[in-house]
Amino acid sequence: xxxxxxxxxxxxxxxxxxxxxxxxxxxxxxxxxxxxxxxxxxxxxxxxxxxxxxxxxxxxxxxxxxxxxxxxxxxxxxxxxxxxxxxxxxxxxxxxxxxxxxxxxxxxxxxxx
Numbered sequence: 001x002x003x004x005x006x007x008x009x010x011x012x013x014x015x016x017x018x019x020x021x022x023x024x025x026x027x028x029x030x031x032x033x034x035x036x037x038x039x040x041x042x043x044x045x046x047x048x049x050x051x052x053x054x055x056x057x058x059x060x061x062x063x064x065x066x067x068x069x070x071x072x073x074x075x076x077x078x079x080x081x082x083x084x085x086x087x088x089x090x091x092x093x094x095x096x097x098x099x100x101x102x103x104x105x106x107x108x109x110x111x112x113x
Contacts, residue, residue, distance in 0.1 A: 010083050013091065014064055017055045024110040025052045027073060032102045043104070075105065
């Protein structure tokens with residue numbers, strides 16, 4: 001995926017994320033030392049659920065952020081190397097923090113209907 005296409009997909013997602021305000025969000029985060037040839041046993045996992053209350057872009061530090069119900073998560077804009085929509089209301093963000101350190105964050109918004 002070229003950088004401009006990736007950038008446009010991320011901006012489009014965060015520009016429309018307000019449609020999910022008030023919706024329960026499941027966030028699964030994993031740290032990997034190898035990617036993409038990994039299995040679920042290769043990562044260190046965190047899982048949380050909260051109702052999305054706000055999302056924004058923090059120019060100082062170039063971070064996208066989401067928050068709600070006592071939870072705050074940031075994504076380093078310049079470290080994002082992958083963004084996909086894996087299903088209805090399901091998204092995956094891949095950040096690379098070193099030559100072999102990756103954070104994969106899966107977002108699943110629970111349908112209102």
